[in-house]
Amino acid sequence: MSLLSSMELFVAVANARGFRRAAETLDMPNSTLSRRISELEKEIGVRLFHRSTRKVELTEAGQAYFRRCESIVAEARIAHESLQELAERPSGTLRVSMPVDLAISYLAPSLKAFGEQYPQIDFEMDLTPRRVDLVTDGFDCAIRMGTPPPTPSTLIARQVGLLPRYLYASPAYLRGAPPLKHPDDLANHQCMIQFPGGGKAQWTLSSRKKTVTVDVSGRYTANNVSMCRKMAALGMGVAISAGPEALEELERGQLQRVLPEWDFSPIPVYAIIESRLIPSRVRLFIDFVQASLKGYSAPL
Incomplete structure (x- = not known):
């Protein structure tokens, strides 16, 4: 890269027929440009310019070198510009693995715009x-x-969101259930356990500066947020969800938020990639995910 850069400076001086004019074009000090050309001459072992107080001319060796360098520098610029154009118009197939609830509730509504912006x-x-x-x-x-699992050194996890979570239940369930005014009351309720645990779990909720951990249990356990939320909407108990995920049931009156002064610690969202050198389509998609989650997220 250093040699190519020096060749580019040499071509600029030859085209400008002077160091001062070339330095102005390149937006660099004249002394720096002169030193770089002198270093190039020393490296290749020949004088490229005849220098005088009046003008700067190519030597015979300089003319031969210029004919070669001019095409090399031009090709390098074309290659660089073509890569920039490719980066601006990324293409190819993007293969991504995502949780179904996150994809449907948060990303699907704006994925259409992303696809229209990058049609290739x-x-x-x-x-x-x-x-x-x-x-x-x-x-x-x-x-x-x-929290992402431990990853090999070849993988990188980048946090792209931090989603708040709340408690929901159906009005019908609440009418026939014991009072629910404090997290401790959850011990007397059917709770939708989102991960396998024999129908039991511990939920930790916070309100301002106070945090409470309560043992909860329920007849139904599922590893899918949508299933737990759907069962809650059917009057089967209390479920954890985020606002955007529960929006449809809230609008229909099938769910309402319970213990509104209490919430769970936000759940982080990570993008995991194989290396730091990733295709532009992948980088743009990760930026898209982060932008899509920004309106829902607690500050990162």
């Missing part, structure tokens, strides 16, 4: 709960909720 990108989205192997399964990126 095709999408292959895996929405199963399995944890894919980016390398073996050939995925470009995985979006994960919660």
Whole structure:
């Protein structure tokens, strides 16, 4: 890169037929330009310019070198510009693994705009709960909720969101259930347990500066947020969800927020990629995910 840069400076001086004019074009000090050309001459072992107080002319060797360098520098510029154009118009198939609830509730509404902005990108989205192997399964990126598992040194986890979570239940359920005015009251309720645990779990809620951890239990356990929320909307108990996920049920009056002064610690969202050198389509998608979650997120 240093040699190519020196060649570019040499071509600029030859075209400008002087150091001062070339330095102005290149926006660099004349002394620096002169030193760089002298270093180039020393490196290749020949004088490239005849210098005088009146003018600067190419030597015979300089003329031969200029004919070669001019085409090399031009090709390098074309290559650089073509890569910039490719970066601005990314293409190819983007293979990404995402949680189904996050994809449907948060990303789907704005994914159309992303696809329209980058029409040469095709999408292959895996929405199963399995944890894919980016390398073996050939995925470009995985979006994960919660603290990411330990990753090999070849993988990088970038936090792109921090989603608040609340408690919801149906009005019908609440009418026939015991009072629910404090987190401790949850011990007397059917709670939708979102992860396998034998129908039991501990929920930690916070209100201002106070934090309470309560043992909860329920007849129904599922590893899917939408299923727990749907069961709550059917009057089967209390479920954890985020506002955007529960919006449809809230608008229909199927759910209402309970213990509104209490909430759970926000759940982080991470984008996991294989390396720091990633295709532009992957980088743009990760930026898109972060922008899409920004309106819902607590500050990162």
